[in-house]
Amino acid sequence: MQIKDLSRATGVDVETIRYYEKQGLLPAPARLDNGYRDYEAAHLERLSFIRHCRALDMPLADVNRLLGFLDAPEAHFGEVDLLVDEQLARVRARLKSMRALEKQLLQLRARCSGTHEGHCGILDELVSAAHGEACACHGGL
Secondary structure, three states, X not given: OOHHHHHHHHOOOHHHHHHHHHOOOOXXXXXXXXXXXXXXXXXXXXXXXXXXXXXXXXXXXXXXXXXXXXXXOOOOHHHHHHHHHXXXXXXXXXXXXXXXXXXXXXXXXXXXXXXXXXXXXXXXXXXXXXXXXXOHHHOOO
């Protein structure tokens, strides 16, 4: 299949497919007489694997390691577990950060009475913070 067909089948952009080839994540396909890439079922399977890993927000370096385990599966299962545990720790850290951000935005939102009589409490807080003053969203009520 041509690259556009592979792209359509996997939902991966053509430029991303080329990038994965350059990075060694996806092996270079054979070329047809006209120079077009000729992808096989193995490319489709590998690209689908990469796409799924990326959907789990795994960094490309980790995806590359997982592909290495697929290519040479001499009982690397403990390393695979560790890799997923590390990704889980990164996700949990981001969740913690997002909860803190939510709290800050809620505190900022609480500064607005909704009437906007001549000024906006939210904008007042943001301007104060821009001047280096304490603000509601960072605990400086």
